[in-house]
Amino acid sequence: MPTGLSLLIAISVALASANAQEIAGIKTPPTLKAQLTPKALENTISSKNLLAHAEQFLSFSKLSNGNRAFGSKGHEATIRYVKKLLDRTGYYDVEFQAFTYPYSESTSQLTVDGQAVFTQAFTYAPGGDAVAPVGLVSNDGCLASDYPVLSGKIALIKRGNCDFGLKVAFAGGAGATGAIIYNNVETRPSGGTLAQPSRPEGPYVPTAFITAADGAQLIARVNNGEEFEVSIHAEAINEDRTTSNVIATTKQGDRNNVIAAGAHSDSVPAGPGLNDDGSGSMGILEVALNLAKFRGLKKRAEEFGLVGSEYYVEHLPEEERQKVALYLNFDMIASPNSGYFVFDGDGNATDIPGPPGSEVIETLYRSYFDSYNIHTGSAVFGGSSDYQPFVDAGIPSGGLMTGAGGLKTVEGVQWWGGDAGVAYDVCYHQACDNIENLRVDVWERNTKAIAYSVASFAKSIEGIPRTPRAPVRTLRVSKLSYEERLHLTCDHEDDRA
Numbered sequence: 001m002p003t004g005l006s007l008l009i010a011i012s013v014a015l016a017s018a019n020a021q022e023i024a025g026i027k028t029p030p031t032l033k034a035q036l037t038p039k040a041l042e043n044t045i046s047s048k049n050l051l052a053h054a055e056q057f058l059s060f061s062k063l064s065n066g067n068r069a070f071g072s073k074g075h076e077a078t079i080r081y082v083k084k085l086l087d088r089t090g091y092y093d094v095e096f097q098a099f100t101y102p103y104s105e106s107t108s109q110l111t112v113d114g115q116a117v118f119t120q121a122f123t124y125a126p127g128g129d130a131v132a133p134v135g136l137v138s139n140d141g142c143l144a145s146d147y148p149v150l151s152g153k154i155a156l157i158k159r160g161n162c163d164f165g166l167k168v169a170f171a172g173g174a175g176a177t178g179a180i181i182y183n184n185v186e187t188r189p190s191g192g193t194l195a196q197p198s199r200p201e202g203p204y205v206p207t208a209f210i211t212a213a214d215g216a217q218l219i220a221r222v223n224n225g226e227e228f229e230v231s232i233h234a235e236a237i238n239e240d241r242t243t244s245n246v247i248a249t250t251k252q253g254d255r256n257n258v259i260a261a262g263a264h265s266d267s268v269p270a271g272p273g274l275n276d277d278g279s280g281s282m283g284i285l286e287v288a289l290n291l292a293k294f295r296g297l298k299k300r301a302e303e304f305g306l307v308g309s310e311y312y313v314e315h316l317p318e319e320e321r322q323k324v325a326l327y328l329n330f331d332m333i334a335s336p337n338s339g340y341f342v343f344d345g346d347g348n349a350t351d352i353p354g355p356p357g358s359e360v361i362e363t364l365y366r367s368y369f370d371s372y373n374i375h376t377g378s379a380v381f382g383g384s385s386d387y388q389p390f391v392d393a394g395i396p397s398g399g400l401m402t403g404a405g406g407l408k409t410v411e412g413v414q415w416w417g418g419d420a421g422v423a424y425d426v427c428y429h430q431a432c433d434n435i436e437n438l439r440v441d442v443w444e445r446n447t448k449a450i451a452y453s454v455a456s457f458a459k460s461i462e463g464i465p466r467t468p469r470a471p472v473r474t475l476r477v478s479k480l481s482y483e484e485r486l487h488l489t490c491d492h493e494d495d496r497a
């Protein structure tokens, strides 16, 4: 997902209370539906239905140049589809929550001596042309003092230790006409973001993001005293766009104890986003549709939504936040070179625990996969998906994911098969994130796990603290070095630094 934007589908299952029906103001009609149990809901999930949704999502992307980026026709069609299906069950109150968010789409080309050099663009970087000699930046460019006067030059900066946005702003502040950031690991850069439309440290300038090897070559030539110019050509659309969250709440039940689950409904502008995060969105949708077939929730309320989690949580009154018992996040659950990762609620594996109660969610998922003899790895609460606003609000959180741009280890291959040294999702944030990119058996298993967890927590949230919570700020992965992050994260890569 584009970091900072957090559209999600939320399912909320509220817990039983003695007077739930009175609270909801609805009389439960007589029903012949089957009784809800975790296994029963799990058993309703099939890959056939998931793939039928996938065909739809792909067709939506064709409405807007092959993507479902927020504010696009493809995204609009996505949320309307979800709303329509949920409305049809008669089980939920479904609402759109409109909000505005800065949209950015950018491309970048770099030429050196007339030769094209591989480069990626940064989200939120401006369009424009810069043709100039290269000026070197000291250290990792995280301090203004690392930047000499760069008037009439293009700054060359190493990746690492602080946000890309800070570096590009410092370069602009030092007078540079462009900024090139070179990678600090061997792999090709897979794109990045300046994270916000502007910063106080200086104006953004046209950017390029290149490999470590290409960066080293430029540095060597400058140090040799060679005189040469490089050229950046960047194109960008940066504008505010309006989009909507979809929030669906069960008509019946106690809304004082809500279980929320989320996935973001948009894709990056580069592609249709079938795995990122069509897989999580469709998984939750399918669970919600099947949940509506059961009884046993007559004393509970539930919600489904496509919402911007940041906007959603920020605009949730404090009183309402306290009603959210826990949050489940599903962002990329069908990666082609999959791992099975469970969010590290207790912080045992990553040193970054979720709010108290998150360990209960972790334990449930680990037991679930254990029961199928599936090994689980640990996903870190690193700040690069929709759980973060919930975590920051102190809401116990958890979830599943199958890996993004990080590379599968040899150990990972022993656990899950696949290819070592290859990204979990080679099509992460690319045009090829289409139906063929989905690992269907893993997707089905994870969706079954979602179903199992939703029904389990609907029955009981034993161990989840329900005392009033204070907002907390947890350590975010962007504060760690790149090497530390590589150890921790199979998560969405943190693409801000």
Ligand SMILES: [Zn+2]
Residues within 6 Å of the ligand: 001, 264, 276, 277, 331, 332, 492
């Ligand atoms: Zn995502």
